[in-house]
Amino acid sequence: MIDLKACPLWLYRLLPFLRWWPNVTPQTFKADTVAAFTGALIVLPQAVAFATIAGLPPEYGLYAAMLPAIVGALWGSSWHLVSGPTTAISIVVFASISPLAEPGSPQFIGLVLTLTFLAGLIQLAMGLARLGALVNFISHTVIIGFTAGAAILIAASQIKNFFGLDVPRGAHFHEVLIHFGSHLADIQPWVMAVGAVTLASGILAKRYLQKLPYMIVAMVAGSVVAAILNAEYGANTTGIKTVGALAASFPPLSLPDFSLNAIKQTLFPATIIAILALTEAVAIARSVAIKSDQRIDSNQEFVGQGLSNIAGSFFSGYASSGSFNRSGVNYAAGAKTPLAAAMSAVFLLLIVLLVAPLAAYLPVPSMAAILFIVAWSLIDFHHIGEIFKRHKRERIVLALTFAGTLIDLEKGIFLGILVSLLFYLYRTSQPSIRELVPLAFELDNPRRKFVPVTTGASTCPQMAILRVEGSIFFGAVEHVQQHFRNVDEADPKKKNLLITARAIGFIDLAGAELLSKEATRRRKLGGGLYLVGVQPDFCEMLRRSGQVDTVGEDQIFKHKGEAIQAIYPRLDNEICRRCTARIFQECHVALPDGTPRSLSDRELAARAATPTAG
Known part of the structure; x- marks a missing residue:
């Protein structure tokens, strides 16, 4: 007797009923x-x-x-x-x-x-x-x-x-x-x-x-x-x-x-x-x-x-x-x-x-x-x-x-x-893009948590943090590019852009080229484009498209804390000296050039009472 459970895979594909035939019993029959x-x-x-x-x-x-x-x-x-x-x-x-x-x-x-x-x-x-x-x-x-x-x-x-x-x-x-x-x-x-x-x-x-x-x-x-x-x-x-009368016969x-x-x-x-x-x-x-x-x-x-x-x-x-x-x-x-x-x-x-x-x-x-x-x-x-x-x-x-x-x-x-x-393509061509700020006063959390910006909340005058939720493919390039440009067009001082990329599900060649062009544009402005939380497939596409060198591997980070620590020294020292927002924990320790900076008790209490400041 043939052991149906030991049949080769090709036979199961040719005769798929062999998979369930051993389950037939007098009770199931x-x-x-x-x-x-x-x-x-x-x-x-x-x-x-x-x-x-x-x-x-x-x-x-x-x-x-x-x-x-x-x-x-x-x-x-x-x-x-x-x-x-x-x-x-x-x-x-x-x-x-x-x-x-x-x-x-x-x-x-x-x-x-x-x-x-x-x-x-x-x-x-x-x-x-x-x-x-x-x-x-x-x-x-x-x-x-x-x-x-x-x-x-x-x-x-x-x-x-x-x-x-x-x-x-x-x-x-x-x-x-x-x-x-x-x-x-x-x-x-x-x-x-x-x-x-x-x-x-x-x-x-x-x-x-x-x-x-x-x-x-x-x-x-x-x-x-x-x-x-x-x-x-x-x-x-x-x-x-x-x-x-119907024909009473076999088909x-x-x-x-x-x-x-x-x-x-x-x-x-x-x-x-x-x-x-x-x-x-x-x-x-x-x-x-x-x-x-x-x-x-x-x-x-x-x-x-x-x-x-x-x-x-x-x-x-x-x-x-x-x-x-x-x-x-x-x-x-x-x-x-x-x-x-x-x-x-x-x-x-x-x-x-x-x-x-x-x-x-x-x-x-x-x-x-x-x-x-x-x-x-x-x-x-x-x-x-x-x-x-x-x-x-x-x-x-x-x-x-x-x-x-x-x-x-x-x-x-x-x-x-x-x-x-068409509706699906329209939705995917407009991925959600939200501006973020660090959650209030998490000085001891190296990975940190960011939250969406609310009305009246303090933001960094030199850098915008955007979370892209969706895919950056040829149909979404124009929408994403416009959001990127809106950052410095609304405030020319914001020459730096940090993208949290963990929610980006897919990126194609057009998306990789967009990031490359944006990185080049921001360097000309005197700032930079930074990526954090990039998925393996994302990195692979940047490498295969030849854009990883333009974006810069030193501009890509695993965690937000690591990214902020690396980016902060690159910010303009004089703008930071006059800034009162101080949303990053580094802002309370020193200026970008390393000059120590102390925070008064009154300022510390005020910062702790603001939910979107850190």
């Missing part, structure tokens, strides 16, 4: 089986609804929840993430392919399969290139705004099915609203009645029958009402259409359209879906991992999601990602290993073989009502309210992402990412 069956029941109505959103036959949603779930569980890193169709991905698929082909047609399905394959290929390439950290640049606000916009689009896409209207295919959001408002007289009352009953049943079941799947309760209620109305008045009179083999034209048409939307799906999957995996105390490998998750979509494209599945509902249910139901997610696909197949014929009785307006509830639940009203109350810049990011999604769903998320990154 039992728990995983229960969780898997629960998850299969949950996904059945969801998968049908998601396929409807994507413009595909209902069974394609079920196929997308089978093999991709198995592959994602075995090659991902999360113990509880369950892959499959999701609302956001479904709406992007529909928005991307519906202008190119009639939804549900063979051409539409072929393009969707190509889209799925390319998305999986991009995800796999990103995982193998170790680009997992890229998802960190997509802010939570962008996801909230995009999801809210997608939810509105989902609801808009189902207006025609809920009210029985004939809305032109591929109409934009505003066009759907205009068409709806101008055709209120064409609403089919029996169709709307079935939708309304389903909607009310779903809302009530979700609130008062929490132990039962609200989607199934709502579908049953809508199906019963539709059956009664059709039996009483006839389907031609009521206008109530049904989904039709059939399929082949994406690999023609050059199909690849050109789907490459850009495939990139969007790849990024969105990865963001969704990693975010869900991390949120569940916090509860389960597990470490998530983003790169491995990229690989798992990529392989799941590639496999799905050859087995009649469309683009999938991590499902928050299924993953949450999987964890709550007691799943112990990824085997639960894999087995849920097997249970789903068995359930489909049993209940597929019943879909013939499922009314289309009932599906629309279910999607209205799903769309409403996608809007995170709590966090949207918090953002609008407390975060001005995030409010702008949220609004632009939301509006951009409504205008062009494919580019909406990129607009949000771009705006959030």
Whole structure:
């Protein structure tokens, strides 16, 4: 028998499920089986609804929840993430392919399969290139705004099915609203009645029958009402259409359209879906991992999601990602290993073989009502309210992402990412710079403590002490340089500048050149630039850029006490003789040239009573 714990590292990377397979025991298998069956029941109505959103036959949603779930569980890193169709991905698929082909047609399905394959290929390439950290640049606000916009689009896409209207295919959001408002007289009352009953049943079941799947309760209620109305008045009179019987079979083999034209048409939307799906999957995996105390490998998750979509494209599945509902249910139901997610696909197949014929009785307006509830639940009203109350810049990011999604769903998320990154760059390009003075009268502390200057506080007339908090890179050079120049422009006597650099996180070539130029400028003024608390990476950049000699190694100090002791003798003796601030402990001992200086008792008491003097 192979000892899995002794496998080489390369085998773990090729077959990552070998890491957790030894943890499977009869006890964990039992728990995983229960969780898997629960998850299969949950996904059945969801998968049908998601396929409807994507413009595909209902069974394609079920196929997308089978093999991709198995592959994602075995090659991902999360113990509880369950892959499959999701609302956001479904709406992007529909928005991307519906202008190119009639939804549900063979051409539409072929393009969707190509889209799925390319998305999986991009995800796999990103995982193998170790680009997992890229998802960190997509802010939570962008996801909230995009999801809210997608939810509105989902609801808009189902207006025609809920009210029985004939809305032109591929109409934009505003066009759907205009068409709806101008055709209120064409609403089919029996169709709307079935939708309304389903909607009310779903809302009530979700609130008062929490132990039962609200989607199934709502579908049953809508199906019963539709059956009664059709039996009483006839389907031609009521206008109530049904989904039709699902294909009770294993996921059939399929082949994406690999023609050059199909690849050109789907490459850009495939990139969007790849990024969105990865963001969704990693975010869900991390949120569940916090509860389960597990470490998530983003790169491995990229690989798992990529392989799941590639496999799905050859087995009649469309683009999938991590499902928050299924993953949450999987964890709550007691799943112990990824085997639960894999087995849920097997249970789903068995359930489909049993209940597929019943879909013939499922009314289309009932599906629309279910999607209205799903769309409403996608809007995170709590966090949207918090953002609008407390975060001005995030409010702008949220609004632009939301509006951009409504205008062009494919580019909406990129607009949000771009705006959030611009705000981030703006913040980092303006590092906080504060002037400091020594804390009051710490004569016996060689390392000393500095505090921010307050109004009316005494400062050294010859030297400014600035604390830079942030990074000095090409985008921040102008901001930092202006602060440095403001020191001697406001007071020409302050020819010396001491920078406390412990809070400087990063410096690039442009930052090193800035310090070099500032050091040269201050020497010409008759002063100097001094650095204290410099981090190793900071020093390394100064050396690699060749600027350390210009700045001067004798101008760089480890501690503030050491810096003040070295700088004080270089100050102007006559200015120090007339100075009454005396904020450094050296000021009370001697002048810069070494001439002893005594401090009267009255002066000593006055200095001790001043909180910002030393």
